[in-house]
Amino acid sequence: MQKLVEVLADKQALIAKSLALVLEKITTSLDQQDYFTIALSGGSTPKPLYEALSSQPLDWSKIHVFWGDERYVSPDHPDSNQRMARLAWLDRIPIPAANIHPMPTDDPDPHLAAQKYDDHLRQWFGVNSPDFPVFDLILLGMGDDGHTASLFPHTAALTVSDRCITVGEKDGNPRLTFTVPLINQARCVIFIAAGESKRPALHEIFSAYGDSFSYPSRLIHPPAGELYWLLDAAAGSSFV
């Protein structure tokens, strides 16, 4: 695994660096293969990155967009990660509808929805269990509590090792999330985190002997892939 931590001066520089890195990954991959697979993070941090991507002159027909986690709400709910990405980016570009792969949230049972998305990933990538699909790029955020995707501290989702998708839980509400082994299979994982409120968790995540069950972002270390931590100075100035 190649791990790289970069601290940018401010949020604007963080987004500029994230954009440059995502574009580099897309163009390098498309030089070698016919399509590029990306899984998106939600929350507030990546929104300006998605807005910036919406004005890039890319061949969108070759890019397939998935989500690494989703709140269990309808796609038009203000909390929906899909909604945020569509408004900021996907609704503004000429991408074929078939290239957008949202997590389903319409089944009364989130476990069935998790299974559906799991099946969809395995079918689309042509990968059967016990192997895992390999994403070209997975974007991740990190919550103030050290969670990533919807892998929250001290939850059962952290230990799921035989599925691509599972049900996470935040304050009693279900969410769908990539599992740790699926994320760790990726060619490239980029964490993007900003703001002073992330510092205490980052301290635990970067320490040599932290507790991964309390700080789930520690579980992400793709053995054969690249791992980037892009931070603004407010979040990360003391870590490099």
Ligand SMILES: O=C1O[C@H](COP(=O)(O)O)[C@@H](O)[C@H](O)[C@H]1O
């Ligand atoms: O709930 C979530 O939070 C994390 C971090 O969000 P942020 O607002 O601090 O940027 C995000 O990565 C995850 O996808 C999202 O569902």
